[in-house]
Amino acid sequence: MSNGFLLLTEGMRHAARRLASMAKHRLRIRVMGGRILPLAQVATDLGDADRDMCAVVVAVIFDQPQRPELRFVIGVERSALRPLTVAIAGEDLASDPRMATSVLQELGNIGASAMSNHLATQLGCTVRISAPDVVEDRWGAVASAVLGSFRDPADEMATLSTEFTLDGRRFAGAAILMADRNVEFSNSLSSSILGV
């Protein structure tokens, strides 16, 4: 596994620790590791491309001359959204039907921020993030939509397998990182971003 990819995995671990600290219930988020895959294999690697997911998408933008961009996508299966909302927002706020989407949006914001803060420290550059977008669809459709938002996507993307355990119940989750062609996952991530 490349150093660059280890950097992303470690960034995701930072994100997971931050997210778990928000919960009022026992929430554990494990990042088991990740893979760099050709685009065509991603939907298959996510296990079930037809599974209904709620995902949040955040653009991670590097303030470098070529403006390399990553999209950070974190998703949980739809059935996990209600218990996750109760765990993080509490029963009283979770009764508002708009709250689940907002909690997911904030999970994406805090997760992407933790990852971008880690990347900024390690790479020595400024990393900005966009406001998060929530997408509810099948995994395959989510991945396709994010891919379509790039003018010139890279040929590969990175998937990070995660596992959410909430009060002893396990839920499927995943994080994917897609990039434009300026970012190389499999070689040197830092040199492709910094252009050195």
Added chain:
Amino acid sequence: MKILIVDDALFMRAMLRKALEPLGYEIREAENGLQAVAIAEEWKPDLITMDIVMPEMDGLHALAEIRRSASQVRVVMVTAVEQREPMQEAMRLGISDFIVKPFDENRVISAVDRALSRP
């Protein structure tokens, strides 16, 4: 005392309202920087809690706009961003405190209390 809560996430606005409203503060909310600038101009809050990453207008641009009208309103940044450049920019714009999400409710209450009690 009047507090304007600015965050694009309903969840974060609700958490901040839940922490501050029982202490007797009058609360209004804005979900982006543009709304924040308009409400700050019209309502004249004593303090603003301001997120950075938001659609329409981010928190740093909103704060710069609010300062342009010579407003001396106290501002506590409440954000997940903790990189040096945005923090320095926020300091330059005269914020009172900087709280990193996810936040502890007591940390928010004490930051607001300290900011409002300064002369």
